[in-house]
């Protein structure tokens with residue numbers, strides 16, 4: 001039965017809804033485990049997760065639970081706060097010089113989005129009426145020079161290229177001289193990348209760094225690559241003195257956990273994040289939003305919002321009142337089932353909740369849909385009194401209902417168990433506690 005595997009996860013994930021009282025080591029352990037899973041699922045590297053968790057545990061243990069918060073929520077709040085602190089501080093300034101051209105050097109592996117990011121930074125500067133000069137210093141791939149030229153044409157900025165020799169240091173120096181002569185306030189160096197880190201690439205970048213003296217050296221990292229991002233960031237940071245990181249491709253499914261790892265490994269500020277292929281898809285980095293995304297709490301809020309779309313305000317109030325007074329009946333259960341049995345909805349919600357993503361596929365399966373319909377059929381075979389008060393259902397009633405629905409009687413026991421299991425989920429759907437969560441995330 002699909003719902004059985006779900007029950008355990010649900011119970012631990014939503015203990016917070018019923019568990020009032022003190023933050024004990026035991027209930028914190030559950031919460032910490034969910035947080036840890038969440039971080040690992042978000043692609044934060046294992047060692048970083050370990051460090052982070054021990055730090056958080058230490059911090060949380062000394063803390064009193066605020067009266068207004070449930071223990072698990074207090075824990076999540078602490079974790080969120082720590083994530084924000086670790087991901088920050090915010091610094092998306094390009095630190096432009098007043099008296100001479102500011103040289104920005106972009107480096108990163110091939111395909112990380114370096115050249116695209118040149119275009120994005122150009123767009124950002126153009127919005128401030130600054131005309132940068134782009135320098136095509138990737139002499140490894142002839143196509144790279146072409147690509148930068150196209151970007152320059154699209155955005156209406158000059159591109160310095162030299163195709164006749166193979167020394168990127170010279171090209172960069174000539175580019176900087178040209179910018180001084182032409183009065184460009186910013187020079188962006190698009191350097192060569194490789195598919196993997198190698199000595200030659202590193203020594204070439206070190207040469208440019210030493211001989212051209214960029215004011216800002218930014219590493220461009222592909223946010224989709226998870227663990228690889230961490231390794232390359234470590235290598236680049238050892239070779240060059242990085243001033244910042246730009247993480248690209250965070251518009252996709254990537255949870256962005258690599259950001260936390262990269263930040264831990266390099267210690268330099270995350271300047272921007274790339275959220276698309278277009279030149280306007282560059283955002284200043286905001287630790288709060290990112291922390292929610294890594295923790296998937298933002299998604300939890302999204303899940304609650306989606307649920308709100310399906311259950312209207314009046315229904316929600318009625319449900320909440322029934323839950324509170326213990327009058328939530330099997331008829332209500334059936335009503336909710338019918339609503340959430342919409343194709344794909346349950347799966348989507350599971351995917352959005354922390355620690356629940358392993359149930360996503362199961363809930364999206366044909367089997368789950370069939371089981372929900374079966375549950376609805378079983379409830380239909382009960383008397384109104386039974387639906388109102390399931391405690392009435394003793395073994396002889398079980399047999400009668402099972403015969404009526406044409407199923408074995410243990411299925412009735414199963415159903416009643418699920419009724420209890422699903423209650424917390426219904427509670428989420430009814431919006432209980434959602435307000436607290438939202439306000440907590442906004443803090």
Ligand code: GDP
Pocket residue numbers: 108109110111112113114115116117193248249250251252273274275276277281
């Ligand atoms: P380079 O080899 O490092 O110069 O990488 P490119 O700039 O050529 O980018 C490689 C690919 O990634 C291209 O197809 C880009 O359109 C794409 N890309 C770059 N940044 C982003 C981003 O933030 N989001 C998405 N979805 N794609 C990106």
